[in-house]
Every structure is written in structure tokens, then in C-alpha cells.
Amino acid sequence: MHLDSLAPQLVNLWSLRQDIVVDLGTDPQDAILLETPWEDLRIEEPSARLREALRRMLLGPVAIRNLLVPPCGAPGRAEELLDELRPLQHLIVRTLAIGAVPLLSVVPISARARLTRLKPLLGRICRLSRFAVIRYGPGGLYIESSLVDHKVDLHHPGVMGMLGRIDGTADDSDVPHAPVVEAVRAYLVAAGVLVVADEPAEPSFAEDRDPALTGWSPDELLVHSGSRRERPGRPRGAAFAQVGRMPPPPVVKPPAPAYPARPAHRVALARPDLDRLAATDPTLTAVLEPGTGPVVGDGELTLDRLGALLYRAARIRALLPPAGFDPADYPTSERPYPSVDDSYALEVYVLADEEASCLPTGAYHYDPLDHCLERMTGDPGAAAGLAGAARWEGPEPAGAESVLVAISARFPRAAYKFSGTAYSNILKDVGALQQTLTLVARALGLRSHILPVADADAFQRAVGLDWKVEVSVGDMVISCTKRGS
Numbered sequence: 001m002h003l004d005s006l007a008p009q010l011v012n013l014w015s016l017r018q019d020i021v022v023d024l025g026t027d028p029q030d031a032i033l034l035e036t037p038w039e040d041l042r043i044e045e046p047s048a049r050l051r052e053a054l055r056r057m058l059l060g061p062v063a064i065r066n067l068l069v070p071p072c073g074a075p076g077r078a079e080e081l082l083d084e085l086r087p088l089q090h091l092i093v094r095t096l097a098i099g100a101v102p103l104l105s106v107v108p109i110s111a112r113a114r115l116t117r118l119k120p121l122l123g124r125i126c127r128l129s130r131f132a133v134i135r136y137g138p139g140g141l142y143i144e145s146s147l148v149d150h151k152v153d154l155h156h157p158g159v160m161g162m163l164g165r166i167d168g169t170a171d172d173s174d175v176p177h178a179p180v181v182e183a184v185r186a187y188l189v190a191a192g193v194l195v196v197a198d199e200p201a202e203p204s205f206a207e208d209r210d211p212a213l214t215g216w217s218p219d220e221l222l223v224h225s226g227s228r229r230e231r232p233g234r235p236r237g238a239a240f241a242q243v244g245r246m247p248p249p250p251v252v253k254p255p256a257p258a259y260p261a262r263p264a265h266r267v268a269l270a271r272p273d274l275d276r277l278a279a280t281d282p283t284l285t286a287v288l289e290p291g292t293g294p295v296v297g298d299g300e301l302t303l304d305r306l307g308a309l310l311y312r313a314a315r316i317r318a319l320l321p322p323a324g325f326d327p328a329d330y331p332t333s334e335r336p337y338p339s340v341d342d343s344y345a346l347e348v349y350v351l352a353d354e355e356a357s358c359l360p361t362g363a364y365h366y367d368p369l370d371h372c373l374e375r376m377t378g379d380p381g382a383a384a385g386l387a388g389a390a391r392w393e394g395p396e397p398a399g400a401e402s403v404l405v406a407i408s409a410r411f412p413r414a415a416y417k418f419s420g421t422a423y424s425n426i427l428k429d430v431g432a433l434q435q436t437l438t439l440v441a442r443a444l445g446l447r448s449h450i451l452p453v454a455d456a457d458a459f460q461r462a463v464g465l466d467w468k469v470e471v472s473v474g475d476m477v478i479s480c481t482k483r484g485s
Contacts, residue, residue: 010183013061013095017108020091022058024051036091038111050084061095061102089114090149096187102155103184106191109231110149118186125197126167126185129207131218132193146218146225147207148192159184166194227424236420238341240327242412248330249413251319252369253347267364267373269307277312287442301401301480303358305444306350307371309478312336313436314348316368330417335368337436340425345413346433347470349376349463351404353384355391358403363462378464386458390477393451400447402479406459407433409473430474441478451475
């Protein structure tokens with residue numbers, strides 16, 4: 001059904017969020033109790049009109065004009081009811097409909113949600129906020145923005161087609177049902193997902209000039225908002241939402257498959273003497289503070305030095321049973337670097353080119369339990385290219401030899417436990433692991449350099465893995481100066 005075929009009878013409907021529980025009591029003098037996703041509210045001595053309005057909105061969307069007539073309202077008393085409902089804005093869904101056909105609903109998703117007043121926008125230039133996104137959810141399409149405390153559910157397919165002409169530049173005579181378009185615009189502006197230009201002649205938008213928003217890209221703000229701001233109906237934190245939908249990913253990644261065409265599938269690594277190191281290692285101050293030592297040594301980047309680095313920074317010290325209320329089939333582990341809730345979803349790879357003396361060219365996965373390197377079955381040319389490019393991106397002096405330490409994440413391992421925060425938790429773990437590698441490298445007399453960007457697609461070719469299962473999330477160069485250089 002097209003909007004053009006509908007009777008142009010615009011209706012503003014009000015209702016309560018579906019997850020609100022209302023206890024109206026049995027006596028007209030009883031307090032009203034409301035259970036909300038954020039807090040429980042108690043309204044002492046409510047008026048009869050407020051009690052009746054909440055009862056009607058609890059049953060479903062009701063036309064606002066019907067709330068303003070007896071028994072809810074009375075002639076000249078409409079503003080009093082609106083004043084009583086104003087503190088409950090964060091519980092009220094506002095729906096725009098044509099007759100009995102709903103077009104869209106503005107749904108509060110935060111206890112701070114306050115809908116701005118609906119205003120006519122004839123002649124004003126508008127656009128979707130650059131932070132707004134259109135998504136598909138269980139109820140259909142909706143619009144949300146990281147900056148606002150409402151989402152907009154799109155009930156009618158005609159509204160999607162209307163989004164292409166809501167900028168206000170079209171002549172009213174060219175737009176069927178222009179009043180409908182204007183009403184949609186007013187609702188989207190009130191919800192904060194549509195922004196209004198300052199000047200029609202040369203449109204500019206306040207959000208583009210706001211210094212607080214200048215540094216935020218829409219994608220980065222979306223990740224931040226999704227992981228740090230709680231939203232009703234979205235599991236967040238250690239919810240174990242994947243239980244029953246998929247088996248729990250193991251705490252230790254299964255060994256890489258053997259590849260007969262390439263020798264030395266598993267490269268054994270020596271284990272350093274921790275007792276000796278406890279007596280001879282530089283102090284924490286020495287490795288943290290410049291000028292206090294240790295001095296970066298020279299010599300080859302041997303397999304023993306590389307093995308000592310990985311052992312001291314990234315090995316599995318112990319496998320642990322599930323913690324707290326975790327499912328019985330979700331064990332954890334203990335490692336030298338911290339991980340959010342001990343999820344440990346990170347994997348470490350060493351990529352070497354022909355300039356590295358410790359390993360043949362290729363990509364190697366570090367097995368943190370058996371303390372060995374597993375040769376990957378990906379493209380050794382891609383591994384060499386990444387390792388070579390990383391050498392030039394860092395401050396390594398001429399004559400230095402290096403390897404690229406690439407960090408990936410088994411996203412299903414993190415997402416099995418965490419909802420909404422899995423990726424941000426992975427990034428926290430990456431920082432912890434890189435810091436640990438950096439400190440241990442300096443204690444060993446090695447240089448380290450964390451790369452700001454890397455080629456994730458080339459990494460996937462180098463290791464031969466599906467990025468949706470295991471994705472590149474961090475890279476750093478480990479190097480030392482050869483003797484005589």
C-alpha cells in the first residue's frame with residue numbers, strides 16, 4: 001500500500017514502552033507504581049486524568065486528542081495533563097499515523113530521553129545526521145544515532161522512500177501528500193536523527209562545526225556508544241547470549257593443520273630460566289623510564305630471544321576452570337598479560353621475511369600452551385611483504401633485523417561471553433598485550449614499535465584464515481641491531 005492511497009488524516013498516537021509494568025492500584029487514592037528498564041517509579045496522589053491516561057496508553061497507542069477530553073482531560077485543562085506526563089517522557093512512545101496506519105514511532109531508549117517539541121519545518125533544509133544509521137532488527141527497520149536517546153521504528157515501507165525527499169529542497173507541488181512529508185520530518189528532527197540547516201541559502205549544520213564532535217567519526221562513535229551506553233533490549237556485558245546457539249570456543253586455539261609441502265611445521269622454542277631472570281632482570285623503573293637502562297643490545301634476533309619474549313609475555317601459565325557464574329563448558333586461563341574477565345580471545349603470530357635470521361620466510365602462530373611456533377598455510381609472500389613494510393614504518397636503525405608480531409582476535413571466543421562489548425574488550429586486551437610485549441622486549445635488550453595501521457587483508461592472506469572468525473587487531477615490530485652494523 002502506497003502512502004498516496006491513504007487518507008491524509010494525520011494522527012499523533014501516544015503509548016507506553018512495551019516493557020513498562022504499571023500498577024494502578026485498586027483505589028482512586030492509591031499511588032501508581034511503574035517498573036521501567038532503568039528504575040521503579042512511584043507517583044503519589046496522581047490525578048484521575050493521569051491515572052486514566054496511563055491506563056489507556058498501557059493498552060496501546062491512543063490519539064493524543066483523545067487523552068485531552070474527559071475523563072482524562074477537561075475543557076481548558078489539556079496543559080495540566082501534559083505537565084503531568086512530561087516527567088514520564090522517557091517511558092512514552094510517540095507514533096505518527098495516517099488514520100489507523102502507523103508510519104513511524106519514536107521510542108525512548110534512555111532514562112534521559114526527552115522529546116523536543118514538534119515544530120513545522122516548511123522551507124528548512126534538513127538531512128539525516130551523519131551519525132544516524134538505518135538498521136534491521138526483530139521489528140523491522142529503524143533509525144538510531146549515537147548522539148540521541150531515541151530510536152525511530154519505521155513501520156511503513158513508504159517512509160523509507162520518503163527519506164530521499166526529506167531535505168526540504170523539493171517543491172511541494174512535486175511531493176505527494178506534502179503534509180505527511182512535513183510530519184515525518186518534524187518527528188525525525190524531534191528525535192534528533194534529522195538535523196536542520198542554519199541558513200537555507202548556504203546550508204550548514206551545527207553538528208559539522210561542533211568542536212566536541214569534530215574528532216569523532218560515525219563508526220568510532222558507534223563502537224563507543226554501543227559498548228559504553230546501556231540500551232533496553234540489548235544484552236550488554238557478560239550475558240552469554242550465544243549459549244545454546246553455538247558451542248563455546250575453546251580457551252586454547254586448536255593446532256594449525258600440517259602442511260607437508262613446507263618443512264618445520266612446528267618450531268620448538270626454548271623456555272627461559274625465570275629464577276635466573278628474577279635475579280638478573282632490570283627493575284620495572286629501568287624498563288619504564290628512559291635513560292635509566294637497560295641499554296638496547298646488539299646481536300642477532302635469535303630464536304631463543306624471540307622465544308623468551310613470547311614465553312614471558314604471552315604464554316599460558318595455567319588452564320583454569322570456569323569462573324563465578326560462567327557456564328561449565330567455558331574454562332579460562334592465566335597468562336602474563338591481563339584480559340577482560342579472563343576471556344583471552346587474542347592470538348599471536350610472528351611474520352618473517354628473508355631479512356630475519358631466526359625464522360624462514362612465512363607466518364607462524366604462537367601456541368601459548370605448548371610454547372612453540374606453528375607454520376601457517378597461508379601465502380608466505382604476503383607474510384614477507386607485511387614484515388618488510390613494517391620494518392620501514394618503524395624507527396629501526398639501518399642494519400636492524402626484525403619480525404612483525406601480529407595480534408588477531410578469535411571474535412567468537414569474545415562474543416560467546418560478551419554482548420555489545422566484545423570488540424571493545426578485545427581492543428583493551430590488545431593494549432595490555434602490546435604493553436607487556438614492549439616491557440619484556442626492553443628487558444631483553446630488544447626494540448619494539450607499535451604500528452598505527454596495518455593491512456588486515458594481507459594478514460588474512462598470510463595466515464590463510466577467514467577474517468570473520470579470526471580478525472587482525474594489532475601489530476608491532478620487534479627488532480635488534482646486528483653486530484657490526
